[in-house]
Each structure stands twice: as C-alpha cells, then as structure tokens.
Amino acid sequence: MLALSETLTRIEARIAEARLDRGELLDVTDLSRRTALRESEVEALLSGAAPVDEPVDDRVRSRVRALHEAYLARTGMRATDVCKEVAVRLGISPEWARQLLLGKKMPNVRDLTELARFFGVEHGTMFFTDPAATVLNRELDRVLGELEGAREDxxxxxxxxxxxxxxxxxxxxxxxxxxxxxxxxxxxxxxxxxxxxxxxxxxxx
Structure with a gap:
C-alpha cells in the first residue's frame, strides 16, 4: 500500500483529470464514519498535517465509542439493548459493556476481537489500534482503487x-x-x- 501522502496525491490527480467533486469523494464526515476517526483528525490528515501520536489506549477507546454511536444511529436501537447484546456476546456484565462502549474502559484483546466482529469492521483489532494515518490511508486506498478501476474499465x-x-x-x-x-x-x-x-x-x- 502507498503512503498516505502518495495516496492523496494520486486521488487528487484523478479528481482533476476526471473533474470530479472533491468534497464528495473526500467528505470528512463520511470518512470519519467509515474509519471511526474524529472529524478533526481526518481533516488534519487530508490537509497534510503531521499525525498526532496518541497512546494506543486512547485510540482504542475513542474508536469503540465512535462505532457504538454510529451503530445506534444506523440501527435505531436503544443504548441499553445494545449493551445487553454486547454483554452476552462478550460474556460480561451489561454495566461493563456500557463502560466499554462509552469509551470509559479499555477492552482486553479478546473483547476487542469480539467487538470488531460485532461491529463488522475489517482488519480486526488493527482497526482500533493502528495509527490514524494508517486507518485513513486504508480507506483512501479503497477510494483510489475505485477511481483507477473506473479509468481502466x-x-x-x-x-x-x-x-x-x-x-x-x-x-x-x-x-x-x-x-x-x-x-x-x-x-x-x-x-x-x-x-x-x-x-x-x-x-x-
């Protein structure tokens, strides 16, 4: 996979070549939702700013919370019902599940693996632990693949x-x-x- 800066350069070139809508392809809100990164992180990385090196625990808790919020919005389920479902899935108490989903507690590796399956994210625990630039680059690599595939076919x-x-x-x-x-x-x-x-x-x- 290319470095983030090179991926962005190639995407920008395709946008200019095909006269596409940059705001739609690189929509900060949409990329934030798909990567579980904060919008401020996505915006900074898209602008070429150096990524902030935050502790792994902070990354994990923030992304679990983001996925939980997105899941509630997408499914319309009540938070208490999601907590119960996660509690059964992980074999923990509903209160501990609530603390995990709110990003207040750090899940262990087994629980994090199950959370990745529950939320249906790719790359397992790496989705939660990888640096923000790596996570965003994976998603942008998918965008680039679509753009270059469209050009080829x-x-x-x-x-x-x-x-x-x-x-x-x-x-x-x-x-x-x-x-x-x-x-x-x-x-x-x-x-x-x-x-x-x-x-x-x-x-x-």
Missing amino acids: RGPLLQLATRHGVVTLALRAGHHLTPRKQEALAVMLEGLLSGDGEDEGVEAR
Whole structure:
C-alpha cells in the first residue's frame, strides 16, 4: 500500500483529470464514519498535517465509542439493548459493556476481537489500534482503487452502453459522476433497458 501522502496525491490527480467533486469523494464526515476517526483528525490528515501520536489506549477507546454511536444511529436501537447484546456476546456484565462502549474502559484483546466482529469492521483489532494515518490511508486506498478501476474499465456506464448498443450517453454539461454514482445509475438503467418485455417498443439509441 502507498503512503498516505502518495495516496492523496494520486486521488487528487484523478479528481482533476476526471473533474470530479472533491468534497464528495473526500467528505470528512463520511470518512470519519467509515474509519471511526474524529472529524478533526481526518481533516488534519487530508490537509497534510503531521499525525498526532496518541497512546494506543486512547485510540482504542475513542474508536469503540465512535462505532457504538454510529451503530445506534444506523440501527435505531436503544443504548441499553445494545449493551445487553454486547454483554452476552462478550460474556460480561451489561454495566461493563456500557463502560466499554462509552469509551470509559479499555477492552482486553479478546473483547476487542469480539467487538470488531460485532461491529463488522475489517482488519480486526488493527482497526482500533493502528495509527490514524494508517486507518485513513486504508480507506483512501479503497477510494483510489475505485477511481483507477473506473479509468481502466472506462466505467460502468460505458460498459452498460456497450452491452445495449447505446450510441450516446449525455450528461448535463459540466456534470461528472463519481464511480459510485455511475454504478448506481448503471444499475437503474440496466433495469430499464433489460425489461421483461413490457415496453418492447422502446429502444436505446
């Protein structure tokens, strides 16, 4: 994997080349949610600032708390119910689970491994223990892969056009879609162009 600075340089080059929306691709709030890093950390790292070297215990507790808050927001569950579920999963008391999820207590390796599984994060305990720059770089490497993959295969929209014999796909002038938006649009158009025969008179041109 590239260093964070090089990953950012290549992403910036792809953004400029394809005239993409930087604010959408490098959205601080979204990256914070996906990495469990504080928005201030993400913003500083994106700006090229030197990462702050914080103790591992602080990283772990902060990221567990962030994942817990995101889980509550995503599922709509009550905090007490999540605590009970985690307590059963880890074989601990609901009160100890609450302390862990609030970032007030430091989980041991076994509990941290189970928390990684519970929250469905990749890379296991490293998600919690790796330095902020490493965690962000992993996520940006995924973004870069999508961008460079889109350039190599010329994107899902062009693939769809080729399959269905579409001659022209015209977007509003100056409007450029990110790879994820192209994929979503391609899925929608695929459904329309591959209908079950209800609109046999409609042809892609």
